[in-house]
Amino acid sequence: MRRIFLGAAIAAAIGLSVYWLLTEPFILSGRPITLAARTPDLANGKVVFNAGGCASCHAVPGQPDRLKLGGGLAIHSPFGTFYAPNISPDEADGIGRWTEANFVTAVTSGVSPGGQHFFPVFPYTSYAHARVDDIRDLFAYIKTLAKVAGKVRDHDVPFPFNIRRNVGIWKLLFFDAKPFTPDSAHSAQWNRGAYLVNSLGHCAECHSPRNFLGGIITAQRFAGGPNPEGEGWVPNITEKELSDWSARDIDYFLKTGQTPDGDSAGGSMVAVIKNTSQLPDADIAAIAEYVKSLPPVVGPPKPPKKANK
Amino acid sequence: MIRTTLVVGALLLGVSAVVAQQDLVKQNQDTMKANAKNLGAMIAMVKGEKPYDQAAVTEGLAQLEETARKLPTMFPDSIKGMNPADSKYEVSPKIWKDKAGFHAKIEEFAKVVTEAKPKITDLDTLKANAPAIGKACGNCHETFRIKKG
Numbered sequence: 001m002r003r004i005f006l007g008a009a010i011a012a013a014i015g016l017s018v019y020w021l022l023t024e025p026f027i028l029s030g031r032p033i034t035l036a037a038r039t040p041d042l043a044n045g046k047v048v049f050n051a052g053g054c055a056s057c058h059a060v061p062g063q064p065d066r067l068k069l070g071g072g073l074a075i076h077s078p079f080g081t082f083y084a085p086n087i088s089p090d091e092a093d094g095i096g097r098w099t100e101a102n103f104v105t106a107v108t109s110g111v112s113p114g115g116q117h118f119f120p121v122f123p124y125t126s127y128a129h130a131r132v133d134d135i136r137d138l139f140a141y142i143k144t145l146a147k148v149a150g151k152v153r154d155h156d157v158p159f160p161f162n163i164r165r166n167v168g169i170w171k172l173l174f175f176d177a178k179p180f181t182p183d184s185a186h187s188a189q190w191n192r193g194a195y196l197v198n199s200l201g202h203c204a205e206c207h208s209p210r211n212f213l214g215g216i217i218t219a220q221r222f223a224g225g226p227n228p229e230g231e232g233w234v235p236n237i238t239e240k241e242l243s244d245w246s247a248r249d250i251d252y253f254l255k256t257g258q259t260p261d262g263d264s265a266g267g268s269m270v271a272v273i274k275n276t277s278q279l280p281d282a283d284i285a286a287i288a289e290y291v292k293s294l295p296p297v298v299g300p301p302k303p304p305k306k307a308n309k
Numbered sequence: 310m311i312r313t314t315l316v317v318g319a320l321l322l323g324v325s326a327v328v329a330q331q332d333l334v335k336q337n338q339d340t341m342k343a344n345a346k347n348l349g350a351m352i353a354m355v356k357g358e359k360p361y362d363q364a365a366v367t368e369g370l371a372q373l374e375e376t377a378r379k380l381p382t383m384f385p386d387s388i389k390g391m392n393p394a395d396s397k398y399e400v401s402p403k404i405w406k407d408k409a410g411f412h413a414k415i416e417e418f419a420k421v422v423t424e425a426k427p428k429i430t431d432l433d434t435l436k437a438n439a440p441a442i443g444k445a446c447g448n449c450h451e452t453f454r455i456k457k458g
Binding site: 233257 | 346450
């Protein structure tokens, strides 16, 4: 009897240690980094800011200034409601006290300066593929923006999803932090587009279906699916659905929000257009060329149409 | 007998009211499709896919202005939550939950169309003013329209 008890205790201790190790932020994903001194390129930082869509979540909602990064937007998900934090350079409530290394680790590894996992509602899963210099320029750019006072409320996420340590397991399953590598079979413009779409632009985060744990279903990347934020459907952006759009049509859409048939973007895409429309023409053209090249992928089945009550 | 007539009459009224509401929903869908058709034609000119056509632009702008005039009464409570049978989109319940917000977006759209209309006289002025109209469409669709497929 005593032996069984002892065995169970040892097994539990081993299990807990393994869990502890697997979910430890600094061991697997967020090793503290050191950065050599460098003069930031603020103009590039602004491009990164717009390509990354930072303002869509972190700008104070209900007011027009996209550069007021006080946070507070409620982001609904199947796992609870998240509230975008203050990332303005305010020392008390924003990221004013963060070092550049803190910022790079947060954005590319999803680990906070305090050594905790960020929830993957923050799309570091895509940002991880970004070039470190781009993220450093972004940090320098955000530092030039207005300080906004006010701490954002805590996330409203129920157990067990509120346990940040569990995100460590999620990262082992779904977080691929490989840096972007250009494909020499394609043009420089295509590669620029591939880089922007898959890293900073984080298009796949909404335009892909997710499994029950919230991981992207890789085989259906870019094939659309139910809107993770609630009602409605996020469109398939592969050739399966966009075959009658030219690269020029995609380009015009990212600039204006207007589809070739005169329709307009709706839902969260309206906020995305506010970002993409600020990008240099060459970058918009690059994104358009890359998106146009996505091979057709069948997405998840759409729900049947609701009849009128 | 009188009672039967009254009941049947009331039922008929009810049925015709539902039919009338379905008609309203269909009309709204047709209006939105006409907006897209007209804006689509202007976009094709902006992109250089079609030559500039003042007559088409004038007609399109007049139709958009007409839409702006109709919009405040296009979504009465009687068609709350009702959708066309064959549509990629559905109405958001927010249209009726946040009437003030909805009407603010309509006013924004009306203002953009009214201001753009006299300014658009050639391809350059179309290029300069058409995107603002599409943007106003999107600003309302952001909150008050739901994509279904």
